[in-house]
Amino acid sequence: MSALRSAQFVVALTGAGVSAESGVPTFRQAQTGLWAQFDPAELATPEAFARNPDRVWAWYAWRRSLVEQAEPNPAHRALAELARRLPRFTLITQNVDGLHQRAGSAEVIELHGSLQRYRCAICATPVAIPAEAHPPRSPVCVRCGGHIRPDVVWFGEPLPEAALSAAFDAARRAQVFLSIGTSGLVEPAASLARVSSRAGALVVHVNPEQPANMSAGDIYLCGRAGEILPIILARLAEVGQENAR
Ligand code: BV8
Ligand code: ZN
Numbered sequence: 001m002s003a004l005r006s007a008q009f010v011v012a013l014t015g016a017g018v019s020a021e022s023g024v025p026t027f028r029q030a031q032t033g034l035w036a037q038f039d040p041a042e043l044a045t046p047e048a049f050a051r052n053p054d055r056v057w058a059w060y061a062w063r064r065s066l067v068e069q070a071e072p073n074p075a076h077r078a079l080a081e082l083a084r085r086l087p088r089f090t091l092i093t094q095n096v097d098g099l100h101q102r103a104g105s106a107e108v109i110e111l112h113g114s115l116q117r118y119r120c121a122i123c124a125t126p127v128a129i130p131a132e133a134h135p136p137r138s139p140v141c142v143r144c145g146g147h148i149r150p151d152v153v154w155f156g157e158p159l160p161e162a163a164l165s166a167a168f169d170a171a172r173r174a175q176v177f178l179s180i181g182t183s184g185l186v187e188p189a190a191s192l193a194r195v196s197s198r199a200g201a202l203v204v205h206v207n208p209e210q211p212a213n214m215s216a217g218d219i220y221l222c223g224r225a226g227e228i229l230p231i232i233l234a235r236l237a238e239v240g241q242e243n244a245r
Pocket of ligand 1: 014180223
């Protein structure tokens, strides 16, 4: 706690686990219903979209409808509050659900894009599609005739350069790096904790299961983000009051 309180710069990286308590299935959890027969890592690829754009489109439409019905949970809200309480705080997410923003996080580095944004797969023209008018099939681009796709990063695709360099820059400068709700399996996001640790940060993993990317000296808090993050926030407030006395 004292490391967090005295830290000048705290960075948090979140994965699908931070949205699990909002009812949004993680990447490794079995998909439900119609999608149980598909492997997310198979569907989240440009090859799958090229082969069957309407199937991939329908999977994202299903995920977007889940997210529209979901609410931010105490973990999202605690992270938004941490940004208000700490001198410097950067939030990086692998998630595409937009729940951090809905919880009040003003600045979020989205490494893997967003379910709420779309672009042409060919000419990259951005296309606005409101949730309530979501077409059942992948629409055709008015400019070039290409298929419209979700503006997310698929496996085998590069991450947005600006987001990626901002994330690694923050990881190198952090005194404390919180890695929350991620299996630590997907690169390059999984390397952020290691880079931060090597640069001297205290790395804290919050997850009911031990993640794959822990380094020697990291701290592992076994538990749910929705339970642990509010406790971290409350302890921070207590330490702050003690210091103020
Ligand atoms: C890249 C957006 C290079 C889409 C996602 C072969 C060919 C090509 C690339 C590769 C290859 N082999 C390896 C790679 C690299 C690949 C990779 O890492 N693969 C892995 C699987 C081995 N990476 C890439 O392809 C990346 N691109 O390398 O490009 C390049 C460079 C230049 C030019 C061309 C290419 C792109 C990776 C991004 C993929 N897109 N998402 C979408 O969402 O549909 S990744 C996807 O997985 C999600 O973003 C998800 O967030 C992310 C990571 O998973 P997690 O977030 O960790 O989720 P997961 O389900 O795994 O775990 C959840 C965790 O939460 C668990 O640990 C669980 O215990 C925990 N949990 C559960 N409940 C709770 C909880 N924790 C706390 N509280 C709870 N209540
Ligand atoms: Zn186009």
